[in-house]
Amino acid sequence: MSRSIEISEVGMRDGLQIERSFVPTETKIALIDALSKTGLKKIEITGFVHPKVIPQLADAEAVSTGITRVPGIRYGAFIPNARGAERAIKVGIDDLKVGVAVSDSFNRLNVRMTTEQGMTAIDEIAAVAKGTSGRLVGAIATAFGCPYEGPVSRERMHRMVAQLLGHDAPIIYLADTTGVANPERIRRTVEDLQKAFPEAVLGLHLHNTRGIGIANALAGLDCGIRHFEGSIGGLGGCPFAPRAVGNICTEDFVHMAHEMGIETGIDLDALIDVARMAQDALNRPLPGMVMKSGKASELHAMDAERVKVD
Template identity: 45%
Template sequence: MIAAPRFPSRVSIREVGPRDGLQNEDVILSTAQKVRLIERLADAGLVLIEAGAFVRPASVPQMADAAEVFAALSRRPGVVYSAIVPNVTGAKRAIAARVDAIQVFLSASESHNRSNVNMSIGQSLAQAADIAALSRAAGVQFEAVVSVAFGCPFEGDVPLERVMDLTARLFDLGAQQVTFGDTTGMGHPGLVHDLTQAFYARFPQERLRLHLHSARGAGLANVLMALHLGVDCFDASVGGIGGCPFAPGAPGNICTEDLVHMLHEMGISTGIDLPALLDVARMLEGMLGRTVPGQTIKAGLCKHLPPDGSPRLP
């Protein structure tokens, strides 16, 4: 008889729709629309929200008003409003905007790093060191994201050792958490298994976060494999919108409401009000003027499902 798998009892979800989702949209929302989206997500129980990016407006015009968005937010106590930054200039702007957490991002391949931020990996690491120092001085959380950890659209497979060595450098700089990004959806359950096992073998005291994509349909299958291995931190995007504009074939963020629905069905708590989150996804459809890729918004909730993911009574 096969033993039943043991999953985490609760999962932490960081909502990345206001940044990673919107940056790949042709429609550029107004500052007021972005603020409304973020505040509605917080109302639905999301306590980790990636609210913007401090990058060159010419490169990512969808994020040009990041400072204005942070200034206009009515911040809910207990919610961490984070932003991603590629360099010291972006970090200074983020700190001035009073972000709660900074996520520095760099790639596990030279080709993607140069495409994404126009720097070598070594140059990005040097910037990360300065950003870490700025964050400490400002009392801002410092985290890191390793993009294309599951494969690069330019170079193909990325050696596990390179991902782990890069992760070690980031922890040495003081990163409070490192996220592995499946930037173009090249991950599959076997690779998730290998990367996750390698991470825990080398960093047994650290907590891994995964930013997985569904570009090729494997997103939730990859989450399930990660849950088997004890991962309890994931990124997801409301409506399933978004991707990386600097990598071919990058659409397909995991849809937040689809992920939450699956977790709640499994009896795993998230603290998120799923009906309220579906209302946010419907609002987003109106803002974008199109249907979003998420499936739960189309199929509806299972009628017996508790809205907050609390375990069902037998």
């Protein structure tokens, strides 16, 4: 198991995209600036998608130009097509997250393209990014199964990994987009790709749909995965997934890692503060537990008030 891991925070994109009420641009900027002070080295701040498809991300340019950038942090965004890449590069996005679902059904719902069309779009995005400071970061959605089609094509997933490697993607995240994975399925899929593509750096993007998101992350750790994505407070849920639930909670995962002696480079207390800030901003309880229960290392007086947390 890796004794150090790297976490990319995706709450400001994958987390907020499903919110029913528009989160003000200044709130997003304040949250991103707070995240930039926690020790995170990668923050996905928005997506350059059509505002009619995902209205929450209609302010992509304003967010990208409004944040205070911290040296050493890579700021990323989801990019569905060449036009999105042009917009992102114009405002200085570092990491262009390109993703396609192995499942045709899900890809049609998510980005209005078949999987094959989505793979062509990645080639077009790569052509736009060539020679710029932006780099492609890969994501393969429904990598562990699809709620509309069931098991997904191993051959197609291998083609997608090969394509992303051909565009020099430094990391390829395998996404359990709708939370159908389990630890054994994580292990089988990761080990298959590690054997077929030993040069690939794989990461995991996990949702907690059925309450086993962190168990799936632990299975990835056992396989040597050291790149993970999480969402502050457990925010999120894909708008095109049935009964969507948020990503694994960043601060809960960091807490587990620290308790296990795994380094993250993240100030957990600062991260918990941001989670509470996000909860206050959205004016509703978020799924994250550590911000409610506190760290396991905290000691309490025997006469301290005992309360139930939800």
